[in-house]
Amino acid sequence: MRSFKQTVLPLAVTLLSAVDTADAFWRMPCRSRTGLARLDPLMDPGTISDHAHVIHGGGSFGMDTVPTDLQGSSCTSCEVTQDKSAYWTPSLHFQYSNGTTVIVPQVGGMLAYYLLYGDDIQAFPAGFQMIAGDKRLRNFTWPVPDPPKSSWSGDEASQAALRQKALGFNCLNYEAAAEASLYRHFLPDKDYLDANCLDGLRLELMFPACWNGVDLDSSDHRSHVAYPTAVMGGTCPEGFETQLPSLFFETIWNTYAFAGEDGQFVLSNGDPTGYGYHGDFMMGWDEDFLQSAVDTCTNLSGEIQDCPLFDIQSDDDAAQCLFDVPDVLADDNPAGPRDGLPVSVPIQSGPEYATTYPVYGASDYSSATSKASSATTTSAASSSAVVPTLSYSSATSTVTDKYGGGILAAVSSSYVPDATYTSSAAASSEAASETPTTTVTVAPTAAQTAGNIVATSWITRGNEVIEMYVQEVEVTVTATSTPTAAAKHRRHLQQHVQRREKHARR
Numbered sequence: 001m002r003s004f005k006q007t008v009l010p011l012a013v014t015l016l017s018a019v020d021t022a023d024a025f026w027r028m029p030c031r032s033r034t035g036l037a038r039l040d041p042l043m044d045p046g047t048i049s050d051h052a053h054v055i056h057g058g059g060s061f062g063m064d065t066v067p068t069d070l071q072g073s074s075c076t077s078c079e080v081t082q083d084k085s086a087y088w089t090p091s092l093h094f095q096y097s098n099g100t101t102v103i104v105p106q107v108g109g110m111l112a113y114y115l116l117y118g119d120d121i122q123a124f125p126a127g128f129q130m131i132a133g134d135k136r137l138r139n140f141t142w143p144v145p146d147p148p149k150s151s152w153s154g155d156e157a158s159q160a161a162l163r164q165k166a167l168g169f170n171c172l173n174y175e176a177a178a179e180a181s182l183y184r185h186f187l188p189d190k191d192y193l194d195a196n197c198l199d200g201l202r203l204e205l206m207f208p209a210c211w212n213g214v215d216l217d218s219s220d221h222r223s224h225v226a227y228p229t230a231v232m233g234g235t236c237p238e239g240f241e242t243q244l245p246s247l248f249f250e251t252i253w254n255t256y257a258f259a260g261e262d263g264q265f266v267l268s269n270g271d272p273t274g275y276g277y278h279g280d281f282m283m284g285w286d287e288d289f290l291q292s293a294v295d296t297c298t299n300l301s302g303e304i305q306d307c308p309l310f311d312i313q314s315d316d317d318a319a320q321c322l323f324d325v326p327d328v329l330a331d332d333n334p335a336g337p338r339d340g341l342p343v344s345v346p347i348q349s350g351p352e353y354a355t356t357y358p359v360y361g362a363s364d365y366s367s368a369t370s371k372a373s374s375a376t377t378t379s380a381a382s383s384s385a386v387v388p389t390l391s392y393s394s395a396t397s398t399v400t401d402k403y404g405g406g407i408l409a410a411v412s413s414s415y416v417p418d419a420t421y422t423s424s425a426a427a428s429s430e431a432a433s434e435t436p437t438t439t440v441t442v443a444p445t446a447a448q449t450a451g452n453i454v455a456t457s458w459i460t461r462g463n464e465v466i467e468m469y470v471q472e473v474e475v476t477v478t479a480t481s482t483p484t485a486a487a488k489h490r491r492h493l494q495q496h497v498q499r500r501e502k503h504a505r506r
């Protein structure tokens with residue numbers, strides 16, 4: 001065994017400005033919903049879904065939609081008119097202690113990120129569809145918070161574990177350090193949200209990006225795809241070597257609108273824990289076009305405006321794209337106020353796997369409810385559901401391996417004012433519109449194109465929606481204290497404000 005004489009010498013740290021392995025991406029804004037309804041043509045084709053969804057994208061959406069229908073949509077609620085895909089997730093509701101529910105205001109629609117991780121990325125094939133998440137999950141059996149990704153092994157690296165780590169509930173407080181994407185995998189409780197998340201909650205969902213190269217779908221809608229080792233990037237597992245675009249959904253909900261109110265937040269699928277958050281993607285691009293976009297739209301800005309192939313429509317035009325709600329759902333009133341969740345969805349807080357329940361309005365509903373009534377364990381009116389209170393005061397305090405290469409390591413930088421933004425705070429008084437009215441675009445900074453953008457976020461404050469990037473920059477650390485000293489590449493995260501938008505929120 002050798003030993004070295006200890007000499008303490010200062011470390012030389014060099015910031016390298018050029019990184020040639022940056023991952024490109026684009027961010028698809030879909031600022032309006034095409035609808036809010038108990039529809040899920042992927043999971044429940046031809047019938048009523050057992051819970052409500054917020055739906056964005058191609059306008060030809062209904063109970064029986066298949067991907068080819070979407071491609072023929074005459075409109076889309078997304079900004080790029082070639083994107084007729086459909087994107088949907090459960091809606092988030094607030095339930096007052098008297099049992100009445102209302103939908104939580106959704107801020108800025110949704111963003112669908114197409115992250116171009118890996119090599120030889122193949123466009124989603126025509127007819128492709130998939131889900132992410134599991135609506136019936138109500139517990140999490142892996143270490144909290146996530147240990148560094150490099151240490152994930154065994155069960156903790158299983159697809160079941162990666163699927164749960166693909167959910168994020170990002171507490172938004174613009175005055176504080178931003179949390180990393182996919183940092184927390186459950187819905188924080190109401191007290192935590194009231195105390196900390198002054199700008200609401202961002203729900204995040206990473207889709208599997210590794211495909212078996214054959215099936216456009218599978219019976220469970222997930223086994224034709226798999227997560228790469230790091231959920232967001234990493235290596236594709238055996239049998240799933242075809243690298244797809246890495247799809248990531250973000251939706252922001254103004255949970256703070258209910259600060260001080262007595263009650264609880266619950267997802268439309270009767271989930272107050274968040275573990276059952278999920279989403280669906282149905283391919284509606286022309287496949288060849290999408291492949292060209294994957295190959296061409298590699299500007300690191302992530303802005304759709306920087307892809308020469310995209311035709312971009314205004315948010316106002318996009319907002320005109322609405323699907324017709326089927327008659328059988330006409331009286332649902334999913335947004336509320338209404339008694340319980342839409343409609344008759346029991347709240348199940350787990351930890352056991354949620355049970356199935358009769359679907360209100362389905363032909364066998366009455367007989368099913370009379371049979372089920374004695375077996376029902378939790379009712380929609382229950383306000384005593386046990387909601388987990390695993391809440392962390394700060395993202396930064398729990399990440400021990402700050403430079404360990406975890407691409408989602410927390411950042412500690414705070415808000416950087418953007419000088420080019422003019423604050424004529426003319427927040428249109430009445431209009432409770434959730435659509436931004438003015439857009440101020442700032443050219444990318446030199447720093448922004450220097451690194452590997454690993455996460456972006458939309459943050460709301462007052463009348464503004466602000467976009468931030470978390471960027472990974474190579475840092476060379478030269479340790480001269482041992483004979484084997486060599487330059488070690490370390491990763492360092494920086495955060496930049498890229499663009500701010502004025503937003504008429506209420």
Ligand SMILES: *[C@@H]1O[C@H](CO)[C@@H](O)[C@H](O)[C@H]1NC(C)=O
Binds near residue numbers: 098
């Ligand atoms: C339940 O409480 C909320 C908030 O106070 C109220 O707006 C709603 O009308 C109440 N519902 C009923 C059925 O009384």
Ligand SMILES: *[C@@H]1O[C@H](CO)[C@@H](O)[C@H](O)[C@H]1NC(C)=O
Binds near residue numbers: 299300303306443
């Ligand atoms: C990326 O887009 C920006 C504008 O946002 C432009 O200035 C820049 O030249 C583009 N970079 C490349 C490599 O095309």
Ligand SMILES: *[C@@H]1O[C@H](CO)[C@@H](O)[C@H](O)[C@H]1NC(C)=O
Binds near residue numbers: 138139352353
């Ligand atoms: C947690 O969820 C899993 C998956 O559904 C289930 O098998 C397990 O029994 C649950 N744990 C508890 C304590 O109920």
